[in-house]
Amino acid sequence: MVENDTHGVVQPQDIQITDRRRRLTVGLPTCNTSRERRFPLTPEGAALLVDSGFSVRIEEGAAATIHYSDTQYISAGAEVTSRDSALACDIVLHLSPIATADSRRLKRGALLLTLLNDTCQDSEAVKELLRRHVTTIALDRITDKNGNTPFADILAEIDGRAAMALCSSLLARPDHGKGILLGGVAGIIPCEVTIIGSGIAACAAALSATGLGAMVRMLDNDIYRLREARHATGPGVVTSAIHPHVLENALRSADVVLATEVSPRYTIGAELVDIMKKGVIIMDLNYDSAPMFPSLEIVDISGAAHKSQRSRVCYTGIGNAVPRTAAMALSNTLMPLMRRIADCESATDTVRLIPEVRNAVVTFMGKAVNRRIAKLAGLRHMDINLLLNCC
Numbered sequence: 001m002v003e004n005d006t007h008g009v010v011q012p013q014d015i016q017i018t019d020r021r022r023r024l025t026v027g028l029p030t031c032n033t034s035r036e037r038r039f040p041l042t043p044e045g046a047a048l049l050v051d052s053g054f055s056v057r058i059e060e061g062a063a064a065t066i067h068y069s070d071t072q073y074i075s076a077g078a079e080v081t082s083r084d085s086a087l088a089c090d091i092v093l094h095l096s097p098i099a100t101a102d103s104r105r106l107k108r109g110a111l112l113l114t115l116l117n118d119t120c121q122d123s124e125a126v127k128e129l130l131r132r133h134v135t136t137i138a139l140d141r142i143t144d145k146n147g148n149t150p151f152a153d154i155l156a157e158i159d160g161r162a163a164m165a166l167c168s169s170l171l172a173r174p175d176h177g178k179g180i181l182l183g184g185v186a187g188i189i190p191c192e193v194t195i196i197g198s199g200i201a202a203c204a205a206a207l208s209a210t211g212l213g214a215m216v217r218m219l220d221n222d223i224y225r226l227r228e229a230r231h232a233t234g235p236g237v238v239t240s241a242i243h244p245h246v247l248e249n250a251l252r253s254a255d256v257v258l259a260t261e262v263s264p265r266y267t268i269g270a271e272l273v274d275i276m277k278k279g280v281i282i283m284d285l286n287y288d289s290a291p292m293f294p295s296l297e298i299v300d301i302s303g304a305a306h307k308s309q310r311s312r313v314c315y316t317g318i319g320n321a322v323p324r325t326a327a328m329a330l331s332n333t334l335m336p337l338m339r340r341i342a343d344c345e346s347a348t349d350t351v352r353l354i355p356e357v358r359n360a361v362v363t364f365m366g367k368a369v370n371r372r373i374a375k376l377a378g379l380r381h382m383d384i385n386l387l388l389n390c391c
Contacts, residue, residue, distance in 0.1 A: 024342060027089030028058040028078075029102070035120065036096035037065040037302055037320040038327060040113075043076040045331030050077035052339055059086040066324040091341065093334075095139075097121045103128040111347040112136045116362065116370075117288055123377040129363045130379075135347035138370070139330075141360035142337070153200050154329045155319060159285045160204030160260070162322045164193075166301060166315075167256045167281045168212060178279050182256070183213020190214050194250040196268075196292065197260030198222065198229035198239070201285050205258055206233045217250050220262060242266065251276055259284040259292035270295035273312060280312065287316040352388055365390075 026049055028041055039062065041049075046056045056078040060070060070080045086092070087105040093113050094102075103125045106112065112129070116138035129136055140152040164182075171177035171191065184190035193209045195202045198220040206229070209216045216237045220226050226239045240246050242262075251257060251268070252275050259268075259282075273295055276282075283301075284292050291298075293314045302320040319326055337357075344350045351361055361369050367382040368374035374381035 023053060023055050024091060025055045025057060025089035026338075027086035027092040028056065028062055029083050029086040029092065029094055030059050030062040031094060031096045032099065032102075033096045035300065035317065035320075037317075038095055038323045038330070039063050039066045040093040040095055040327065040330045040334065042066070042327050042331045043068055043072040043078075045334065046073055046078045047076035048331075048335055049338060052342060054091075054338070054342065055079070057081045057086050057089055059083045062086070063327075066327045068324075068327075091338075098125055098129075100125040100128055103132070103134070106132055106134050108132045108134075109347060110134050111341070111350060113139055114362075115140050116372075118370075118372045118376060120288060121373060121376055126363065126368065126373055126377040127379070130366050130368065133366045135351060135364050136362040137351075137357050138360045138362055143356050143359060145356065150333050151330070154333055155326065156199065156201040156261075156285070157204045158322060158326055158329060159318045160201035160206075160258075161208050162325075163201075163258055163283050163285065163318050164205050164208035164212065164256075166318065166321060167193075167258075167283065170281050171255060171279075177281065180255075181213075182209065191255035192250075192253050193217070193256040193258065194219065194254040195258045195260065196220070196242070196266065197262045198225045199261050202258070202260040203229050203232045205260070206237045209256075210234070210236045214256075217254075219247060219250065221266075222263065248272065248275065253277075254280060256281045257283070259286065261286050261290075262292075265290045266292060268293055276312065278312075281315070282312065283315045283318060285316075285318055287314070351384070358384060358388075 049056050058073050058078050058080055060080050074080060084105055087102055088107050091111045092106060095115050097117055097120045100122055112134050142151055144150055168182040171180050171182055182191045191214050193214045193216045195205055195218045198218055202218060206216050206218055218229060218237050218239045219242045221242050230239050251272055257280060273293060282293060296312060296314040299313045299315050300317040301315040302317050340354055341350050344353055351357060351364060361384055362373050364384055365387050367387060368377060368379045369382055369384040371381045
């Protein structure tokens with residue numbers, strides 16, 4: 001703007017430009033469950049969000065499971081606050097299914113970023129999210145422009161890598177395994193690893209196992225995916241369809257059995273479990289969605305004492321054993337998404353303007369738009385495209 005001075009000369013005046021976009025708050029509450037030790041954001045990630053214009057609020061002690069202190073988040077520009085304050089933000093990051101009590105503390109119209117994990121969802125919590133018109137997005141179902149699922153894929157890779165590191169450690173323990181090395185040494189036959197499935201987690205596990213010197217078999221009924229897995233892992237991994245005799249022989253001689261995602265769902269009954277070696281290490285990376293060993297006792301590897309070699313158990317929760325790695329990976333994957341969310345004026349706009357999140361939406365505009373969650377809560381499923389046409 002300009003104005004005249006007392007002598008009639010036009011003088012330039014400073015123009016103050018104000019960013020009218022509301023500063024969005026991001027809440028990081030503690031995941032109050034023993035089943036989820038991972039955390040979505042590191043202090044470095046929090047600093048990047050603050051630099052991007054977000055206001056980050058973290059519950060006191062929320063990042064203790066990944067060994068980051070509140071002071072480190074404060075140094076990154078975040079505010080350490082109460083649980084109520086963290087849950088009352090515009091955007092809430094909470095990896096495990098939210099409890100009913102916490103869902104009542106969410107801000108009306110808030111955006112909740114979580115993992116789907118539909119078998120652990122509380123139906124009352126889902127109904128409360130609908131009443132509060134919370135837009136819930138399952139991070140593990142978000143796709144990129146090529147149809148990949150970046151959040152699910154990075155967590156699957158971590159699970160596969162961690163599984164082999166943990167198996168190697170357990171086998172070497174004389175109180176659990178046999179006090180043996182996974183890869184053996186000169187003159188000693190290495191351990192045998194049987195991996196069921198051939199996706200990202202399976203390939204990551206196979207690469208780790210062969211790197212340690214183990215003999216690896218990979219079984220799947222998807223021949224095209226097996227071919228891709230063979231290219232990814234090299235000729236050191238033996239691949240096969242899940243033929244009954246092949247599976248039986250592989251399980252009989254295996255020192256490690258790793259169950260990963262298989263489509264259609266595959267189940268291994270008690271009769272096949274009984275032929276396995278004593279001291280065999282069994283892990284299931286997809287127990288929450290499709291348990292492969294229903295006859296076995298389930299043990300969360302990060303929160304329970306390991307069983308003796310006389311007991312066959314199925315270890316789950318593998319990613320929880322390396323929660324800091326998961327936090328760093330999730331932080332890296334979150335940044336591009338959060339910057340795009342910042343350009344949207346509301347949760348509704350986030351779904352409307354970012355097509356990659358559309359298939360990941362669980363609740364939207366007071367309706368259940370995910371079929372599995374709607375069925376779990378005893379609600380009618382609504383097509384999200386119909387809702388988007390109305391807004």
